Amino acid sequence: MTHRPAAPSAIPAGLSHYYRASDLSGLRLALWEDAGSASLAAYLREAGAAVEVLPPGDGAGQGMPPLPLRARCAPGAGGAGKTGGGLSAVNGHPGGAAVLELDAAVVNLGDPNPLARRLQATGVPFVIFTDHPERCLEHYPAGSCVHSEDGPEALASAVLLHVAIFRSGLPVTPDLSGPGMSLIEMVPGLRAMARVLVPDAALADDLLAEAMVQALAYVPALGSEAEVGALLVMLIERLWHRQKLSRPC
Structure with missing residues (x-):
């Protein structure tokens, strides 16, 4: 089940738990999905997010130029260069291509790793929705993994949590090599x-x-x-x- 009832109802989160619905209002997300997979776009939109659905082949190939994405709310990021709809022209992309500014990306692909490796270079936090989260641990802390059996609300929760940590500027793992933040x-x-x-x-x-x-x-x-x-x-x-x-x- 991917659709959520109107808040404040409890909604299924996997096989044995119920979550209070996450509020993704104001977030801008990109979503990659395999053809024929249960779409998450409607659920994320009902949670309040603006979702850009991208074809599974868009950005998933190896040896391609950087994805035209950047974090919309990176710590200390200013708003210079923004244009309507969250797009901005950024140097370094062929022809001054428009760059999509995002709060997070969501990957719902049978093999998420090629795209996830490219997303790591963008600075945009991402969440992988997968049957095999143990195969995606290499992407932590840039990306987090949600087991598909846990359901779409677990995914929405992970997206909100990932954005919260990213916006706060907090380290997700302690830096033991130096003094770090007090x-x-x-x-x-x-x-x-x-x-x-x-x-x-x-x-x-x-x-x-x-x-x-x-x-x-x-x-x-x-x-x-x-x-x-x-x-x-x-x-x-x-x-x-x-x-x-x-x-x-």
């Missing part, structure tokens, strides 16, 4: 992540506060502030998913 420096990013996931500012701040309270139990076992920051990202994700599962209507 915990104080991470707090604005952690708050930004929570507010993408939970539009209500007060509830988003409550989400961050609860993650910080839970993190206190683990701090003595962690070796650096970077590890604490990575733990907080994980706890925000876990608490958010729990809220989606525990508030079905």
Whole structure:
């Protein structure tokens, strides 16, 4: 089942769980799908996203020039050069080709890896919807994987989470090679992540506060502030998913 009932109904998420529907309003996505596969476009659009459906052969080949895509909301990115519809002319593409600015890309292909490897070079976060997520781990952290058995709402949740982390400018894995970001420096990013996931500012701040309270139990076992920051990202994700599962209507 790919269509979602009107909010705030609970909707299936795989075989045994129900998720509160994700709100993708305002997000701009690109979607690649194999012909004949169950389309995800209608579901993502009903979630509020603007979806550009691209042919499976568009960008999936090897040895081709860079994909004409870039992140719309990269940390620190300005709006210079934008034109109507989210397109902008960017140097480096043949003939000054228009570049599609996206919040995220979604890949629903039998063999997602050739396209995923090209997407990694664009700076656009992407989510792979696949029967074999174990084969796609090489793309982390640029891309994340969702098992197709978990259903389209699990995909929508992964898209929103990936965009939240990307917009916040937070590292998804701790940098142990240097000092990295201090915990104080991470707090604005952690708050930004929570507010993408939970539009209500007060509830988003409550989400961050609860993650910080839970993190206190683990701090003595962690070796650096970077590890604490990575733990907080994980706890925000876990608490958010729990809220989606525990508030079905």
